[in-house]
Amino acid sequence: MGEPRKVDLEALKRVLMEHEGHVGVFERVIGFRPASASGYKAVHLMNDLAQCALGGAPQHGGDFLARVIRVDIEDEDNTEAAMRADERFGVAFDRAFPPELGPDRIEALRVAAREVLSFDGGVYQPGTSMCSPLATHRDLLGFEQFRRFGVGRLLADVLPPGGLAKMREHLESDGDPVTRAFRPLLLSAPLVEKQKRNEAVERTPFDRRFGEALTTLMGQPLSKPMMLRTVALGACLGLVLKILGAGREGGRPALLALLNAEEPGPKPLREAAVTSLRRGIDSLDRRVAALVPEHPLAAELMKKASSKSPSVEVPDTRKLETLAASVIPAARAAKSYDDIYWPDDFAVKIGRKAGCVLPKTDRAGWGRHLALSPELVEVLVLMHVSSGQRAMTWSRFWARVREELGVVVGANPNEDIAFLAHAGIENVSDESLADNAEALLAHAVRRGIARRLPDGEAEVGGELS
Template identity: 90%
Template sequence: MGEPRRVDLEALKRVLMEHEGQVGVFERVIGFRPATASGYKAVHLMNDLAQCALGGAPQHGGDLLARVIRVDVEGEDNSEASMRADERFGAAFDRAFPSELGLDRIQALRVAAREVLSFDGGVYQPGTSMCSPLATHRDLLGFEQFRRFGVGRLLADVLPPEGLAKMREHLERDGDPVSRAFRPLLLAAPLVDKQKPGEPVERTPFDRRFGEGLTTLMGQALSKPMMLRTVALGACLGLVLKILGAGRDGGRPALLALSNAEDRGPKPLRDAAVASFRRGVDSLDRRVAALVPSHPLAPELMKRAGAKAPSVEVPDTRKLENLAASVIPAARAAKSDVEIYWPDDFAAKIGRRVGCVLPMSDRAGWGRHLALSPELVEILVLMHVASGQHATPWSRFWARVREELGVVVGANPTEDVAFLAHAGVENVSDESLADNAEAILAHAVRRGVARRLPDGEAEVGGELS
């Protein structure tokens, strides 16, 4: 056996991630660019999806809203006098806040607007393209830099035409309470789309089922702000599932989900849930390695790294396919200043924010696993049982979730054991699975989307409560 080959990590990064307009392998595998997710939230996803559905954001980029909300930010002159004298927004500010209201009343209204639309500090300095409220109307949308990830574009491609039409319809109506309250700030302007079209990405059966589920969710009898929230959370859960299923047939993962409720008792299925998450990452890595040789910059990986270049060692080979299979795990294990944003790290960060990935920190010592909060269980029900549809038996509902989204909780213990075993997660207790499903059912009943029946069975539906 020859000496180990040293592979340049910077060269690998150029292959895996976007470089000078060249789509990276990660984006080809999962359909979007998994850049750093340190500040990425569900609200950014919804802002992006809204702009993809509508064809952009108003030309003012949300700057009026930002200046109104950032009423007392140090270093910015957003005072009432400055706003009234502003060349761009003075007339709009006068209409929204007539001087007859008085200084105190106007100040209170601006602070109230901040509390509603920037409760998480998501509306940044005007002109920075970082205006990301959970906008209920197209004229409240603002530009924001996280669109470069391409998540909204992916979701727009996943949604069927009727799903995109529903999203546009919601955002063009101003009859909901939030839009009515902010009607004075709805500043109409031509739409501008700053996001460049991406390369077509093959859509999987998982993508189609996921898009259909989001469309069903948009048709539920919810207030518009609640609908937008549930779509955002459901879409974040779907992104996690997509990443962990990217290397499997049809793009469907094979994940055991535990309850994310506030209980501190023993978790006998945690090892199995962690193992299923790891199997998803392993299959993702195999898919990435399989596509590396076809990338235009991949031949650079065969050149030996310079003496001072950040690198990893792999077995020597003359075949790019063999090198790709060994360099991915080596790069994961390497401690280097070269930042490669692994898709599963993106999944963990966004998943923790919406309650579908535990533990909340890798410092906890336990591996990552999928979890379902009571709210996410409710969202799954609303994605699969349309408004006006008869209630669905609990076990049949979870059989459908397994077949379409690749998630099991133990509602069909024998079938779920076989499903996990096929994915490489062996020796899962069917009794523990049944207990896990019972715990999740209890939370679904409290959320009002499930009910127990006199014969000991249960059913789910969005209108049960």
């Protein structure tokens, strides 16, 4: 064995992430471009998906809405007088807020609009391309920089034509309560698409099943605000599963999900759940390493690293394939270098916000794992049991979730144990699995998602008899 080889981390970053028109290995593996997700929220995901489905956002880019709701921001003149005199939006403002309403009522209405449409602070200064309101209609959409990640494009690509048509139908309808309430703020304009589309990446069997499940969800008889919320939650969960299954056959993960609820007592399956998530990251890394040698810039990794550049040491080798397999874990361990945005970090951050990854912070001292709240169980039911379809038994429902999305909760203990063992998660107790499924069922029954049957089984979906 020769002296260790130093690999330039900046060169590795250029291979893993987009650089000068070259699609990064991460994007090839997970279907979108991971970046720092600290500020990324479900509203950005839905804004992006909406623009991909419609073909862009209104030409004004959300600037009218931004100025209306940013009523008391220092260094911005969004006063009533300034808005009425504005060449670009004066007419629209007069129509939305007739002077006879009076200044107090007008300010109260503007503040109320802010509380609803920018409850998470997602609407920034006009002209900054950071307008992500709660958009129930196409005319409330705005440009925003988070679209560069390509998450909306991925979701639009996995949706079948019927799913995209349903999304467009929802966003072009103005009959829901939220859109009716804010009808005066709807400012129609030609659609503009500002995001360039990169080369298409390969879609997996998981992607197709996930897209079909989202389409089923969009066909449920829900109000539009509730529909958009459930689509956002389902999409966030799907992104987590997509990333953690990217290295496995067909893109399907193998994850044990625990109940996300304040339950007292020990959690005997926590270690197995944590292990299943770690196995997903390990398989992701192996897939990334396998594709590194194919990247146009991969040869730079074999060059001698400059003493002034951040680098990691790996065993010396003359084969790029061998180097790739060792440099990925070495780069992960390089705590002083955080310019590489690992896909699983994105998954954890968006998953925590959606309630499907625990713990909520790393300060808890124990590993991360997939978790399902009763609301997320309801989302999964809506994704897998169509409106008008006969009820599905609890065990069959979870068998289908396992087959399509790679998630188990223990509703089919023997089959779930075999599924997890195949993914390297051994020695899982069938009794603990059954207890986990029962805890989820109890919460689902209380929420009205499931109902128990006289024969001891339970069912989800369908009409109540």
